[in-house]
Amino acid sequence: MILDATDKKLLFLLQTDSKKTTKELSLKLNLSVTAVYERIKKLEREGIIDKYVVLVNRSKVGKGFVVFCHLKLIQHTKEFITTFENEVIQLTEVIECHHVSGDYDYILKIVVKDMEAYREFLVTKLTMLQHIGSTHSTFMINEVKNTTIVAI
């Protein structure tokens, strides 16, 4: 699907605030309410709009401690990889897990309450997973930028 300038602007507005009514959007885009509505439906049908979600302020719900964990597996057989990935997906503290190239195999982004909670997580959950070789934790000091907005 080819996105024109209006679609791109619409996607930007919705990525910024999905609560905007089609009426408000129509004013910003100089279109009728229905035209906006139809464009949104098309973007949803095409799967470009993946979903509508609420973003929670993590520090206000006691999950302000963010850790990046670089992780190696002991081997790289298909079986080990799939086992590990299936298990790590289950951990709610892990909000991101990326299989990457380079010195280690995975980058994990983990959110917990504090250092004590992280230690607990590491000892009772993460290092209990099968096939883990080594882990290296890096702690977030400050969140400079964190957006879900993709500029198109």
Place this chain on the structure above:
Amino acid sequence: MILDATDKKLLFLLQTDSKKTTKELSLKLNLSVTAVYERIKKLEREGIIDKYVVLVNRSKVGKGFVVFCHLKLIQHTKEFITTFENEVIQLTEVIECHHVSGDYDYILKIVVKDMEAYREFLVTKLTMLQHIGSTHSTFMINEVKNTTIVAI
């Protein structure tokens, strides 16, 4: 603010799909429509619900190439830090930037179209920033997990 089990369930549902109507939510939570409505408003007032957004399927809009960049500054004076941070925030390709402890100063998450686009970004934008010491790029092979849902 203390969150009871209903608030937590409500937050989970909204983090999964914010398009659910209050009526649907009321059925899942065994509450009236108004009760759900008031709980949501309270969560918004308290800032626990930060915002409502659309999540875009990155690969469908030509931003499927994800890179993690570990970055060092040449010095750690306050001036250098603030200058760098103010500049990096402006870069739309950088969707996350975290000041971290450890061997390097920042972890950046960057989304672009492909390797060629990344090279272009690196040469014309990132390494043009002031005070940058060194960069180390790690490329994502596979996204195992990537959620905005925080389990509370």
Place this chain on the structure above:
DNA sequence: TCTGAAACATGCCAGGA
């Protein structure tokens, strides 16, 4: 803090340009 009803706004679908 909850319920239920009533007022108001919005979403959504026809039909036509």
Place this chain on the structure above:
DNA sequence: TCCTGGCATGTTTCAGA
């Protein structure tokens, strides 16, 4: 692909428990 009009559905407010 866009617009106008209208019904259905949703949101929001309020009194009372």
